[in-house]
Amino acid sequence: MSLLMEVCTCAREVVARAMLGDGFLIPTVEDLRTLSLDLQETKEWDFRIPPTFLHFWQPLLKGLLSRDFTQTLLEKMFGEMKQRARESGLRTRYLINWITEILKANMQAKKKTKRSSKSSKNRNETSPVLFVYRVPLQWLKLLEDCLEAPCWASPHLLHLSSSA
DSSP states (O other): OHHHHHHHHHHHHHHHHHHTSBTTTBOOHHHHHHTTOOGGGSOTTTOOOOHHHHHHHHHHHHHHOOHHHHHHHHHHHHHHHHHTTTOOSHHHHHHHHHHHHHHHHHHHSBOOOTTOOOTTTTSOTTSOOSOSBOOOOOHHHHHHHHHTSOOTTHHHHHHHHHOO
């Protein structure tokens, strides 16, 4: 059983690391051109992923975002932010925007109850849903990771992490 848990943990780490590579969750300039997205669509203080890019990744993320994977992915994102604290390029902007998107989507998701089976039917079908149900996260660890990765968006990220 412990071997199985170790394999699951390693796989989670590998998948999270791969998703943060250039051309996946963090687009390259070529990726943005291919999707007909202007670099200006991601303004610094907007904290949003362009809808086209979010819709592209939504099916995969919706399937992957569990308690353990979401925690791992957010920790990896904050780890990257820590390494790039002084940078303000496309990669840093998308890391900040994905952290924001994941935290907000999790906070806006419904709490899992025995009678919530129609949750997606009442939602607007044009807006992508990353979480059907809220997943519990280790908020103190995420706050600590955020504090260890100071950047221009730290006040925003701290506010999101602490208001959950």
